[in-house]
Amino acid sequence: MTLADQLAAVVAQLRRSTVQVRGRGAAAGSGSGIVWKPGVIVTNAHVATKGFTLVEPADGSVREARVVASDPRRDLAVLGVDTTGLTPADIAPAGTLRVGSLVLAVGNPFGLSGAVTTGIVHKLSERRRRTRLILADVRLLPGNSGGPLGDAAGRVVGVNAMILRGLAAAIPSDVVERFVREAQLAA
C-alpha cells in the first residue's frame, strides 16, 4: 500500500468510531464523540450538556443518549447509547507517543462529518511520568471537541478537548479509560 492509501485507511478506521454529539433543538451546540466500547460513547463534558443528547454516527442514524457521568474538571463525559452496528475504537495508551509522532484529529467542525486534520505531537505535558495532556500541532475547530486524536496506526490515543494557543490539547487515552471505568462502577 502506498503512503496515501495507508493514510486513507487510517482515517477510515478513525471515522468509523467517531460520532457527532449534539443537544436537541436548533440552538444546541454540537461536538464530537468516540465509540469507546459497546454501549459507551466518550465526549467532553462541555459537549454533553444536560438534558437530551443526540448522537449521530457516520451511518446517518440518530440515536438518543443518556449522560451516565460528566466531570467538568477533567472535561470528560460518558454517554450511554445503543451502539448496535457501530465499531468501537482501537485504543492505545498515550505513553506510546513521542514528540514528533504523527497524529490525526477527526471531528465534526461546522457539522461537517468526519473532517480530518493531521500533524505531529508538539509537546507532552507530564506529571510524575504520566502524560497529563497531549499538545499537538494539529489544526482544530470548535466542533472537534470530544473527537479522537489518533496515531499512525489509527488507534485512539486521546480525546480532543480544546485549542490552547493554536495547539490541539487532547486528554490522554489512559485518563479517559480510568474515567470510563469509574463511571461504569458508579452506574
Next chain:
Amino acid sequence: MDTLQMLSDNLADAVDHAAAWVVAVNARPRIAASGVHWRPGVVVTTHHTVRREEDITVTLSDGRTVPATLAGRDAATDLAVLRIDGSGVPPASFAEPGSLKVGHVVLQVGRTGSAGHSASFGVVSTIVGPWRTWRGAEIDQLFQLDLAIHDGFSGSPLVDSQGNVVGLNTSGLLRGTPAALPLSVVNRVMDALLTKGRIARGYLGVGLQPVEVPSALGGKLDPPRRTGLIVLAVDADSPGGRGGLQLSDVIVAVDHQSVADVRDLLALLAPERVGSTVAVEVLRGGTPHTIRVTIAERPTR
C-alpha cells in the same frame, strides 16, 4: 512495518536527535526562547528574544541551567551569540549546506524551559534571495516556511527529516511569519560576533521615500536625474543630521551615483564604508546642493 508508522517513528527520531542540542535561553521576562548549541560552548539564538544583556542563563537538554555571556548581537540579521560552559552536552549536527529545496519536509524543535522539548512540522514554502532585511543586512538566502509558530519558535533550529540542522528559525524577519536563516548566514554572522562582538553597518540616520523628479528640475542637473529619495525624517544627532540634510530635501545622487530606491542607498552603506565621507547631491527648494556626510556605524538597537 507499514510506511505511515515508519514515517511517524522517523519524525519522532529526528526530533529526539535534535533535542539533545536545543537549549532554552532565559534572557527575557516570562517565557524563555529557544537556542542552538551550535559549536562546543557557543549558543546561537535570535536577537529579538534577547531582551537583557546581563544575567542570561541557558537551560540544557540534560535539565541543567548554566550561566551564559552575550558574545554579540546583530539586529539586522536577528541573530545573537552566547558563550556557555557546554561540557556534557553535544553540539549540533548539520545537514549538507544547500541541500534544502522547496517542498522539503522540515521540523522545528524548540525548548522553553526544563520541562522537555517541543516540535512542529511543515514544509519549505519558498526560498528567497539574495535579500535585504528590513534592517539593512544583505543575506544570500532566506527560507520561508509553511509551519505553525508556537512558543519557542524563534531561536530554534530548523531540522531536516534526519534531525540535522538546516537553518535557524525566526519570526522577526518577515513580519511575524515563519522563516529560517540558512547555515551560511548564521555561520558568517556568528564568526563575526565571536571575534568582534558586533557587525558594523553604515548608517545615515534619515527616513527616505522614493520620488520622481519632475523633468523641469531633474533635466537641469548634469547628468540629468529622473528619480530621487525625499527626506521624511532626520535624526538631528545622526550623520545625516550633522551633515546638514533637511526635511524635504530630495537626494538624487551619492558620490555621483543616482539613487532610485532606498536599496541603492543601503548598498552604499556597506561595512567598509563606515567612517568615509560621501558627497550627497540634493535638490532643496528646486536648487541643487551638495552636502558632505560622514557615514557612521549603525547603532546596535
